[in-house]
Amino acid sequence: MLFFVLAAMVLSAIGANFYTFYYEKDYDFLVEAPCDASAHTCFVRECDDGDCPPNDLSSYREFHVKAADFGSCADDTCAAECESGKMACEERICDTAAGDACSSAE
Numbered sequence: 001m002l003f004f005v006l007a008a009m010v011l012s013a014i015g016a017n018f019y020t021f022y023y024e025k026d027y028d029f030l031v032e033a034p035c036d037a038s039a040h041t042c043f044v045r046e047c048d049d050g051d052c053p054p055n056d057l058s059s060y061r062e063f064h065v066k067a068a069d070f071g072s073c074a075d076d077t078c079a080a081e082c083e084s085g086k087m088a089c090e091e092r093i094c095d096t097a098a099g100d101a102c103s104s105a106e
Helices: 002-024 079-084
Strands: 028-034 042-044 059-066 089-092
Touching: 028 079, 059 079, 079 089
Parallel strands: none
Antiparallel strands: 028 059, 042 059, 059 089
């Protein structure tokens, strides 16, 4: 009897996670988009030592995009859709007070 109760609990946990992450896609992606430092305050990082991600962005903007909406982006940055308001995105603003390395718009 205890085995069936534990098996039911495990299966319900797996089912709930499957529903949340596969069907509903109720989570956010953090995407990085190229940034023009003359127009925006950008995050910056040093890429000389090989610590950059595969996109090789040393100056970038960060957007939080719903996973369910990510498939409708024209590219992996979703910058065009976020800036035009076609989808609900939240931009994370670079904040030097929080310890971020930023370049300010001139």
